[in-house]
Amino acid sequence: MSDVTRLGVFKTYKLYVGGKFPRSESGRVYEVTDSKGKWLANAPLSSRKDARDAVVAARKAFGGWSGATAYNRGQILYRIAEMLEGRREQFVREVADAEGLSKSKAAAVVDAAIDRWVWYAGWTDKIGQVVGGANPVAGPFFNLSTPEPTGVVTVLAPQESSFLGLVSVIAPVIATGNTVVVIASEKSPLPALSLGEVLATSDLPGGVVNVLSGRTAEIAPSLAAHQDVNAIDLTGADEALAKELEIAAADNLKRVLRPQPGDFSEAPGTHRLTAFLETKTVWHPTGSLGASGSAY
Amino acid sequence: MPTTATAASAFADVTTSNSALRRFLHGLPGVDAVGLEARAASLGTRSIKTTAKAYAIDLAISMIDLTTLEGADTPGKVRALAAKAVNPDPTDRTTPTTAAVCVYPDMVATAKAVLNGTDVKVASVATAFPAGRAALPVKLADTRDAVAAGADEIDMVIDRGAFLAGHYLEVFEQIAAVKAECGDKARLKVIFETGELSTYDNIRRASWLGMMAGADFIKTSTGKVAVNATPANTLLMLEAVRDFRAQTGVQIGVKPAGGIRNTKEAIKFLVLVNETVGADWLDNHWFRFGASSLLNDLLMQRQKLATGRYSGPDYVTVD
Numbered sequence: 161m162s163d164v165t166r167l168g169v170f171k172t173y174k175l176y177v178g179g180k181f182p183r184s185e186s187g188r189v190y191e192v193t194d195s196k197g198k199w200l201a202n203a204p205l206s207s208r209k210d211a212r213d214a215v216v217a218a219r220k221a222f223g224g225w226s227g228a229t230a231y232n233r234g235q236i237l238y239r240i241a242e243m244l245e246g247r248r249e250q251f252v253r254e255v256a257d258a259e260g261l262s263k264s265k266a267a268a269v270v271d272a273a274i275d276r277w278v279w280y281a282g283w284t285d286k287i288g289q290v291v292g293g294a295n296p297v298a299g300p301f302f303n304l305s306t307p308e309p310t311g312v313v314t315v316l317a318p319q320e321s322s323f324l325g326l327v328s329v330i331a332p333v334i335a336t337g338n339t340v341v342v343i344a345s346e347k348s349p350l351p352a353l354s355l356g357e358v359l360a361t362s363d364l365p366g367g368v369v370n371v372l373s374g375r376t377a378e379i380a381p382s383l384a385a386h387q388d389v390n391a392i393d394l395t396g397a398d399e400a401l402a403k404e405l406e407i408a409a410a411d412n413l414k415r416v417l418r419p420q421p422g423d424f425s426e427a428p429g430t431h432r433l434t435a436f437l438e439t440k441t442v443w444h445p446t447g448s449l450g451a452s453g454s455a456y
Numbered sequence: 457m458p459t460t461a462t463a464a465s466a467f468a469d470v471t472t473s474n475s476a477l478r479r480f481l482h483g484l485p486g487v488d489a490v491g492l493e494a495r496a497a498s499l500g501t502r503s504i505k506t507t508a509k510a511y512a513i514d515l516a517i518s519m520i521d522l523t524t525l526e527g528a529d530t531p532g533k534v535r536a537l538a539a540k541a542v543n544p545d546p547t548d549r550t551t552p553t554t555a556a557v558c559v560y561p562d563m564v565a566t567a568k569a570v571l572n573g574t575d576v577k578v579a580s581v582a583t584a585f586p587a588g589r590a591a592l593p594v595k596l597a598d599t600r601d602a603v604a605a606g607a608d609e610i611d612m613v614i615d616r617g618a619f620l621a622g623h624y625l626e627v628f629e630q631i632a633a634v635k636a637e638c639g640d641k642a643r644l645k646v647i648f649e650t651g652e653l654s655t656y657d658n659i660r661r662a663s664w665l666g667m668m669a670g671a672d673f674i675k676t677s678t679g680k681v682a683v684n685a686t687p688a689n690t691l692l693m694l695e696a697v698r699d700f701r702a703q704t705g706v707q708i709g710v711k712p713a714g715g716i717r718n719t720k721e722a723i724k725f726l727v728l729v730n731e732t733v734g735a736d737w738l739d740n741h742w743f744r745f746g747a748s749s750l751l752n753d754l755l756m757q758r759q760k761l762a763t764g765r766y767s768g769p770d771y772v773t774v775d
């Protein structure tokens with residue numbers, strides 16, 4: 161049988177919305193090519209209705225995910241790294257095709273992306289101590305500031321760094337308890353769509369991350385204007401689109417993260433973690449202060 | 457227009473005894489289940505957009521019986537719901553009112569106090585809702601209370617046990633007795649609880665039984681069981697009211713209730729109405745939705761059409 165040519169099995173890339181893998185509601189696809197213009201696969205061309213469905217899924221998932229313990233979120237993020245490790249070869253191939261990298265450079269990119277999940281997994285139960293805490297106040301109160309997730313965050317993934325960049329923008333958002341609707345790189349969405357398959361098998365509740373592929377300029381405006389989206393990360397938008405989206409986002413006072421300069425291979429720091437946190441401050445009465453300066 | 461009373465007399469000969477009634481109901485043509493479901497599904501594929509969608513959304517809002525039937529209903533909750541029925545979207549005063557609010561009998565007076573002077577009616581469930589397992593005098597007293605408290609509409613449940621046991625005349629007489637209790641003060645909706653009737657044939661029989669006994673409305677379900685309103689069982693009931701009017705000249709309303717949660721589903725039901733019984737029923741006097749969460753989705757869709765932006769649950773009430 162060895163002389164019989166085996167038929168290739170092509171993969172149907174699908175969206176990842178609400179823990180499921182739907183096709184685009186519009187039924188549309190577009191051709192994805194590698195850096196030299198060779199056809200790789202057809203990817204779903206999402207419509208604004210797909211974006212709407214993704215927001216509904218993200219909102220539904222928000223209560224459970226933001227209410228999960230930080231420790232539990234860290235475990236799940238680490239689990240994503242574990243699952244990625246097992247599918248390393250696939251992602252190396254997809255990243256090499258998408259970004260025109262050599263095998264070894266693509267492997268370095270995938271390793272960095274896996275390590276990024278581990279990095280943010282560690283931060284989930286520590287960011288509260290860094291940016292929150294007990295405040296000294298002149299009165300009989302405990303005064304505590306604690307960071308809270310913003311809600312449903314739309315992320316425009318970086319256009320060039322299709323995998324490491326993608327992980328670098330979504331991991332910090334979900335690490336702190338937000339849920340995400342991410343628009344993958346328009347030119348090379350395949351690593352992002354494959355990441356959906358990893359997320360689905362990593363104990364991550366459905367709807368916490370929702371991956372859309374298609375024309376960024378078509379999908380993003382309805383998300384920027386969506387009244388049930390609480391924040392938007394404009395990393396993948398060019399200057400003109402970013403301006404338009406920021407204006408649309410002003411309507412319900414969305415938190416906006418403008419495109420930041422920098423290279424995703426550098427150490428990430430915590431600024432992306434804090435970008436989508438809101439500080440809640442609680443005043444808790446302790447009764448009158450005794451002679452010792454304490455009510456107890 | 458002929459009334460339900462003339463319809464009752466038209467069928468006087470088949471309602472003299474249980475066996476005559478049984479012969480009549482079992483003589484109704486059998487339902488082609490596959491064909492019915494296929495027809496309902498194919499009517500659900502219509503694409504309703506832009507101005508037609510705006511019309512459908514407003515029509516659907518005006519057809520809602522805004523319902524709260526929980527053991528935990530408080531007067532405050534009923535008042536809030538009634539206020540919402542009058543003014544569903546405070547940010548847009550062009551939004552139509554709902555058709556009615558639907559409450560338990562003891563909450564009728566509370567709802568009525570808010571709704572006096574408006575077009576919104578008060579519907580009350582009665583007759584030992586939702587099970588219907590009580591003696592006839594208790595059911596009649598329940599109805600009398602609700603009517604006395606000012607209910608404009610009574611939603612009664614049939615005795616499914618008697619129906620399934622074949623005691624059709626007993627069910628018929630109970631409906632007629634409740635109808636007499638309503639008098640001309642309240643319109644009577646008869647709930648069959650289609651999810652408990654097992655077969656489409658039974659739903660057709662129950663529909664005819666209800667209509668012959670004097671129902672002003674036939675209603676699918678209580679919303680308290682696993683299977684509530686479906687496109688197929690509603691289509692079947694629409695066919696029954698169509699045939700009933702063709703035969704007697706009396707028009708009967710239809711109310712699917714339970715399980716209709718979003719705009720898309722509601723519009724599918726409106727398509728069923730238009731295609732089965734026509735525009736005569738596209739009015740809240742003849743067609744209703746028994747629903748609670750449906751209204752919020754309709755309001756969000758309405759806001760989307762008005763502003764071009766997708767709305768969210770932060771912009772409608774939590775009921």
